[in-house]
Amino acid sequence: EAAEKAASEAEQEVQGLNRRIQLLEEDLERSEERLQSATEKLEEASKAADESERNRKVLENLNNASEERSDVLEKQLSEAKWIAEEADKKYDEAARKLAITEVDLERAEARLEAAEAKIINLEEELTVVGANIKTLQVQNDQASQREDSYEETIRDLTQRLKDAENRATEAERTVSKLQKEVDRLEDELLSEKERYKAISDELDQTFAELAGY
Secondary structure, eight states, X not given: OHHHHHHHHHHHHHHHHHHHHHXXXXXXXXXXXXXXXXXXXXXXXXXXXXXXXXXXXXXHHHSOOOHHHHHHHHHHHHHHHHHHHHHHHHHHHHHHHHHHHHHHHHHHHHHHHHHHHHHHHHHHHHHHHHHHHHHHHHHHHHHHHHHXXXXXXXXXXXXXXXXXXXXXXXXXHHHHHHHXXXXXXXXXXXXXXXXXXXXXXXXXXXXXXXHHO
């Protein structure tokens, strides 16, 4: 359960990193668009400056350009220079943001790689845990089978014990009956001996009386 929770957190972190990377890529794309726009403006300003310079040279060569036209051209030249300077500033700012974005992107990629490695490790741990669980299940099944075998053996021995007890009880009853029969026969034997002795004594007395005659 802890491994599954860690894997879920890692996946969420990866999703967050992917979202961060997507935002950085979008920011980079916007920066590139601004850079492209600034570059185009810079080119336009350069063209305008070149055009102004050519116009100024034409006016100087012709020597008939009016002071007003010269002021206009100088103003246009100043504006063109200002535009060029602003374009340079925007280009520098865009380049700085691009460098920062690239650093953030590298860090995000490093975190993504670390998260992916962590996920791989967690998946390997889950595989090991799953194998251990299967092993424990097999051992539990084997133990359950042994327990069933032991219970069957216990039931068999219990039944055999009951049978032996029943046979012992029956044997005790038989012995008791035989003992009673032995006692009865001994009593009969004693009675017969006494009767035999009485008859023998009587015969001895009779023989003695006959001998007296």
